Amino acid sequence: MTDLLYVNGGTPLSGEITVRGAKNFVSKAMVASLLGDGPSLLRNVPQIRDVGVVTGLLELHGVQVVRDDHAGTLHLDPSNVESAHVADIDAHAGSSRIPILFCGPLLHRLGEAFIPDLGGCRIGDRPINYHLDILRQFGAVVEKREQGIHIRAPFGLQGTKIALPYPSVGATEQLLLTAVRAEGITELSNAAIEPEIMDLINVLQKMGSIISVDTDRVIRIEGVERLRGFTHTALADRIEAASWASAALATQGDIYVRGASQPEMTAFLNTFRKVGGEFDVDDDGIRFYHPGGDLNPIVLETDVHPGFMTDWQQPLVVALTQAKGLSIVHETVYENRFGFTEALVGMGATIQVYKECLGGRPCRFGQRNFFHSAVISGPTPLAAAEIEVPDLRGGFSHLIAALAAKGTSTVKGIGLIDRGYEHFTDKLTALGAEFSRT
């Protein structure tokens, strides 16, 4: 199978699909299993490439991983954790950002860790300075080498008091995975409190950790000597759910997303309604649909939780090209997340990007050279085109644009979409899309 998709667009997507566990939680829970004395069982695991990458890394470190794709479960047995060969770890370089989160657990288990150069989506610089500062504050020695970063904890890891410059999801997870078995108490202020982080805290608590989340983004952890395995069902993937919701809006369709969960999607649902989309929530999922008539332009700013997620932005922008009037979107989480709009403009959309902070309060990227605000003027019919997938969410947005556009589009590099969207071509078929993957 090649990396190409021919999409014959212009047909409303209609039908039912299912979303399973969140990519951005499942991978972290898999890493948490390294901290336990005994085996763990994770349920609601999607078949996506990122799960395969973390499985490979865990296996390199001696964790036995048994996957039942039909049941959607992973059995993770860390009884024989061992150091991996640098060259083997390095073979995973470029495939994911998860290796950085192995540090805390490996330092506790083995006293050292090696982190290859990191991959992940090209949506900004994506530095790891917060992660390394956190590890140093726990007492780790960080040494940059040619192939990556070598980290040691010659005197163990001690609890500490840390304030993050920005509520980073990954840095908060780094701290949690390190603090739970560090000696003494750790306090993190300005922590990220995304639902995926709360579910990681649920997992760590099941394992025997003592973690409290206070008001004002303060997390306190009392380190314990030993942790056990866990059994846990992953929370639903709210990014995937919102991506399909935006696809319903952009194609004038009607999609029931089984597994979608309302409490984690409040900000998205409010925005979806303001744009003119309709949704019905029931016990098993959410139906998202275009009720007919014009869509409305909006002013939107992405933010950390409980704000509007940055990962919801790209798919929604495609729907905004079909709204009547001027929409303004200010991206405040990543400095470079509008690259995907170039292809949309090539398909007929009217989108202008700006370096200024538009439509909201000034953000970290304001006085710098980043095109992090966009003005979208609609409605504009989209025309079929040849598109190259730039990153995971941008790529899904291109796919939505191709599905909305009349004619046959060629979408290249769709392997990237497999990283985070389970069986997306099967889902497209279930929704009546016309396409072929050759």
Ligand code: EPU
């Ligand atoms: N940042 C730093 N230094 C650091 C870490 C982060 O400056 O050491 C900055 C980043 O450059 C960015 C901001 O802080 O501007 C926020 O980054 P964060 O650390 O919160 O992001 P992340 O943990 O790397 C996760 C998800 C992303 C999602 C963000 C925000 C995973 C594997 N990735 O990334 O998901 O956009 O949180 O919610 O959990 C995706 O799924 O497509 C994706 C990119």
